[in-house]
Every structure is written in structure tokens, then in C-alpha cells.
Amino acid sequence: MSELLKVPTMAEYTAQGKQPEVLFWVGCAGSFDDRAKKITKAFVKLLNEANVEFAVLGTEESCTGDPAKRSGNEFLFQMQAVTNIEVLNAYEVKKIVTACPHCFNTIKNEYPELGGNYEVMHHTQFLKTLLNEGRLTIEGGKYKGKRITFHDPCYLGRANNVYEAPRELIQKLEAELVEMKNCKRNGLCCGAGGAQMFKEPEKGDKDVNVERTEQALDVKPEIIAAGCPFCNTMMTDGIKAKEKESDVAVMDIAELIANAQDL
């Protein structure tokens, strides 16, 4: 199946003297994390299905610097940022889509001051646009009537006020969207942000992801939908900690749509 994936690089486009419609910024998790790679592929399938002319940077992509910046390492962040901006500007990139809210936030908000000005979209926003333009159609299919709750990623929701795009996509699946006690601007963090993903938590009486998973389980969903590879990992771990793997799945919205299409 994977041989069907068309994943051209910016270098290939440029060699042909062409410019893609959009650059897909894969991100470190999407490139290397086994779980997140599945999200990357699901999103690429949808891009292929909608005949979107996109490209990736491939081996020319590097960490945006988000975890370094949130840890306090402004030097490392700006080194990463300036290097990435040089590559992006050399390719004259205008529009970027990414499935990682951390990359999304950093490129959209923190790169412009350093010379990187692009239109940046989260993949749920981009998919919504494809639907509105009629380039992609969603049939409810296997998710029709399923109880799905959406976990707002902090860096998409509170950080950038994107709440509706992911929810509209879930509703397009004809699924039953149920909201957790803390949702949208009051959403509870999964525990991964601010570089917490890469370290052990401080001493406390519970892990943040377990707290959030309990909130999700309270509304008895069949699926917890996520829009961030790190949230996905944290919620999946939470489900494991609660021994609910057989009842509840954690899925990215791109995966839900791709599966519904049997892609």
C-alpha cells in the first residue's frame, strides 16, 4: 500500500522548475515516532486523494526549535529557526501545512520576526478547506454514530484559538461529538507541552495525561480524537494506564477521515 504514496520533495519540484501548492511540514514526531508516522501517512493519503500538489522538505527539514524555546534555550531555538527559514525562503515557500500544533505555532507566530513569513495551517484547517472546495468528500462510513470526543491541543486551541476546524471534521463523519468537562479554551493539557514530553514529570500525586484521560473516559467515548502527535502519545499512554485499550482508541483526525474513506 505504501508504494502508492506520492511524497515529492521540494528539491524534486524545484528541479522540474515547478512550485507546489503547499509545503507539508512533517515535523520530528511525524518523521520518526512510530505512532505519529501513521498520522503522517494518513494525511498524505488524503492529500493524494484530493490531488493536492504538495511537497515535503525531507532530509532538509529540521526541528522548528519549539521544545528548545519552551525549555528556555533561546539560542538553540533561533539557530534552528534561522536555518529553517533560510531553507524555506530559498524554496520560496508561501504556504505551509503541518499536523503538529507545536510546529504550527512556532512557524506561524515566532518565525515572522526572524524573517520567515508564510501562511501556516494546521492539517485540520487544511482538510476543512479541501472539503469546502469540494476537492475532498467525506462519507461517514465506519464512524457513523460513533461517540467521539476531541482533545484540544493547547498549542492549537488556547494558543491560537483554533477550536472549530477539528470539530467540524468530526461532525462531517456523522459521528456523535461529545465534549469533555474541560474543552475548547478550558481544555486540559495532555501533559506533554513545554518540553515535558522529553522529561519525567516532577513529583506529584498523578500524571497529567492520566487526569486528562479520566476526563475523556467520563464521557464514555469509543474514540478519543487528537490533533497533535504528542497529545496522541500522552492520551494513548493514559488509556493504557487505565487498561481501556480494547474499548477506546486514540486517533488523529486525519486518520479518522482516511479510514472512513478506506484509503
Add this chain to the structure above:
Amino acid sequence: MNYVANLIFAIILIIGIGYFAKNVKKLIRNIKLGTAVDLSDNKPQRWKNMALIALGQSKMVRRPIAGLLHVIVYVGFIIINIEVLEIVIDGLFGTHRVFSSIGSAYGVLIGSFEILAVLVFVSVILFWIRRNIIKLNRFWKNEMTSWPKNDANYILYFEMVLMMLFLIMNATDVPFQNMNSGNVISQYIAPIFSGFSESTIHLIERAAWWMHIVGILIFLNYLYFSKHLHILLAFPNTYYGKLTPKGQFNNLEAVTKEVKMMMDPNIDPFAAPPEGTEGQMPAKFGASDVQDLNWVSLLNAYTCTECGRCTSECPANQTGKKLSPRKIMMDTRDRLEEVGKNIDANKGEFKDDGKQLLDNYITREELWACTSCNACVEACPVSIDPLSIILEMRRYLVMEQSAAPVELNNMMTNIENNGAPWPYNQMDRLNWKNE
């Protein structure tokens, strides 16, 4: 004889306002100890935020019970203070209810004050019950030691007493009661005093009048020493609040210059810095003490009224970690006060006291527990940003002290070496395509 009262009144008024003005000057000086940041941009949006968030209380009412009670106390206090204007004129010129000459409108005015006074009184009692009987969790967190708890209660007692004095003053004002206009509440309190002689009632009226105005002046001066400064500072604080998306953290300009220089192939790495640029590098990166924070963070600290909404929304705090965004603000204010007192004691010069905000007030464990999720920023009803203080202190720890937790150092080494937080080769970035 009459003039003695006027004179005493004028002296009390001058002392009360003068002492307050002196402390306001100190407050401004302390806030200016912070580093410069230019917020002269986007004035229309800033005025709008102030009107909506501070004046309009838009974020208070997100929690409906506390929000409604707060709006009553807030509106009550602002409106009842019109009465203070009358008291001041009466006190200075020896008149009695000088505004009563406006006729029937006066009755409507005082009548509405009386109703508001009762509503404020009831709200304040409910606030007291929430703190002391129901013991709402956020009022009993670790950082709520004895002073913050007492401070909160003193403020409530003040308000109860002031409202009571206002109503007693009206109830014992015989001419006012005889007018029978505007005494909507006090007419039911007046019968309590009906057994007293006329002169005793007059004495009670005078006592209530004096205690009311003196109480207000004491309360005004108490503000500087308490968490209650928010009634004034909420306005500038919401005006200067962050306008960019919450996820956007500032880029350190000094670092940008360094990085651009490092990336520029035309720059001679051994060249001496150009004339006059030696002193331009900041003394240090990030913040280890209050003077390293920008002045908005310091204004934030004085504005905080310790309501604890931030802490109750914080994922780290909810799961038992030491981090509490409210404590970050309280520590910043307490340290700033300490620095201010140090300056006062040393003739305007800060003398090193061997202490700093980091470690002496805010521990590293608190700083590293933050997920940067912005829940605290979203929760604050007056646009305080605890996250920016946490970030500045992390910057100090990492860039000045290389004191990040070891796993984070590994993560950063990975980014430096292979462009990802994990030890994977950058050349393998597209391998997923064929897996």
C-alpha cells in the same frame, strides 16, 4: 467651634490622600525596576481590552457565582462612592447633605445607594462564607499562608463595616428620615434607635459619618499593603495585557543579533566589536531576580488579587505538583517589595542582600513542572501572564547556568546534532515514506 471640625476633616483628608499618593509613587518606582518593553502599539485594541475585561468584567463572569457577586460589589463600590463626594464637600464646608438641594432626584440617588449597600453587604458575607465555611479549594492551597488568608478576610470585614456605617448614618439622620425620600432601607433600621434621645441619635449619626469617611481613607491606604490593589491596577494591567496569540513567546533580540552574526559568512569572527557597542549585550539572559523581568510582569505581580483561578486550572497543580501560577505572582510581588524596601533603606541604591527571586522564592522544581499550556493565562480575569515569568526564569537556568534537567539537556543536544529531539539521523527523515 464649627471650624475646628472642618479643619480636622481637612487634615485627615490631606493625610489620607497624601500617604496614599506617597505609596503610589513607590509603587510606580518599583514597577519601573523592571526591564523596558515598548507597548505603545495598537492603542484601540488596548482600550477595548480595558473596557471589556476591567470595566466590563467580561472574564470575571466566566465563573457565574463568583462573577455575579463580584460584579455587585464592584458596581456597588463605584456608585456608592458618589456619596463620598458629598461627604467630602459636607466635611470641608460644614454643610449637611449638600446634594439634597437637587430635589427628588436626590431621593432616587440615595435610595439606589442604600439598595446597593445591602446587596454589597450580602455579597461580601457570601464571599466570606465561600472562603471560611465552604473552604473552596483554591482559597486553601499551600501558598495561602496566614497573611494572604487574613488579608482577604480583613478586606471583607472592611467592606461589611463601611456598608453598615453608611446605612446607620442614614438611619440616624433625623432630617433625612423625615424627608422620607431615599430611605428605602434605612427606614427599617431607624426604629432600632427610636428609644434613644434626640441628642444621642445625633451623636450616633455624627459618629457613623466620621467613621465612614475615615474608614474609607484607611481602606484606601490599606490597598498598597494588601492584595486589593487590583481595584486600581486591573485597568492598566488589562490595557498592557498581551495582544499576540497566547502561544507566541517573544524572541530575544540580543540572541537574534548573535545568531545572525554566527550565520553570516561575511563576518570576521575575530573582529573586535565596533566602537560603542561593547555595553549593548544584556548583562544576563533570562531572569533570576525581579529586576530582570520586564515592567509588565512586575505590574502583573502587583495586580494579582490571589483569586487562584490560574492555579485551579493549572494541570501541574491539579496533579499535585508544586507549581502554582498564583504563587509565581505572589513571590514576584513579595520579592519586589523586599527589593523596594532595600532601596528605601539604602538611600535609593539597591544593596545586594544575597537573595533573589530564583531559589529564595521560586524553586526550580516549580519552574520545570510547567507545560506552557496557557491555562493560567486564559483563567486570569485581569490579563496576568504567569507563563512569561516562568519562561524568563527557565531562560536564565538554561542560558546562564546550563542547569536544565538532564533529559532536557539530552533533548537539546539531539536537536543541535541531528535536528530532532530524539537521536535519529536527519538523513532518515523521509524513511517513513517507504515503511
